[in-house]
Amino acid sequence: MTEQTEVEDKPRRSIWLTLLPVLLFGALALVFLKGLTDGDTFRKLPSVLIGKPAPLLDLKPVEGLVLDGKPVPTFKPSELTNGQVTVVNFWASWCVPCRQEHPQLITLGKMPGFKLVGINYKNDPADAAQFLRQLGSPFAAIASDVNGRAGIEWGVVGLPETYIVDGKGIIRYKFIGPISEKALQTGFLPKLREIMADTAKTNASQ
CATH class of the missing domain: 1.20.5 (Single alpha-helices involved in coiled-coils or other helix-helix interfaces)
Structure with a gap:
């Protein structure tokens, strides 16, 4: 036994x-x-682009993107050096986390003092348009990155990714992954306000 x-x-x-x-x-x-x-894991990863100029390569518009009967303005990276803080969001309709963070982007898009723009990454234009028609567009301007070249230049490792660029076109902050409501209030917005204040001081001294 x-x-x-x-x-x-x-x-x-x-x-x-x-x-x-x-x-x-x-x-x-x-x-x-x-x-x-x-939204707390990936956002802590460092980026080699922090403190460096944002890539200024030319981007194309999202073909046929019309919302509320009006063509959506095309984001031009050359505008990043115009003295205004810009939040740049890489997104795609096929990206599930992008859908999860979209309500937070809608909130950001309604706030004054900065410009929120989107770069549509490796996405069919028709699918991108349908995504924005369904959920609403938070973006003041949008550009297309069909071949992923802009993503490489910006150092994108996975969607969504969001950057804060100061008025001189310098990347000051990078958030990797979907911005949750908690991350928006406790991390992203405080950093955004800090960069906006720094930019305002710089503009006032010129």
Whole structure:
């Protein structure tokens, strides 16, 4: 009886030893996904572009993008050096987290003192237009990055990504992942207000 019990226990221990790494990996994955959903994991990753000029490569309009009967203005990166703070959001209709953060972008789009623009990343123009017609457009201007070149220049690693650019065209802040309501109020907006205040001081001294 004792010998049989020992024989039965050995396979059980072997199974648990095999499953343990899988269970640990699953637990870590849940923690990672929770942080991603809250917008607190990716936003802490550093960016080599912080403190450097934003890429000024030419971008094309989103073909046929008409909202409320009017063509949507095309975002021109050359406007980033006009003395106004600009928030640049990379997004796509196929990006599920982009849909999750869209209400926060709507909130941002209604705020004064800065310009919110969108760069539509590797997206079919018709799908992009349908996305904005359904959910509303928070953007003052939009540009298309069909081939992903702008994403490479800006250092995009995954959608959505949002940048704050000061009035001189310098990238001051980068948020990777969807901006949740919590992240908007406790992280993004305080940083945006700080950069707006710095830009106002710079403009006043000139």
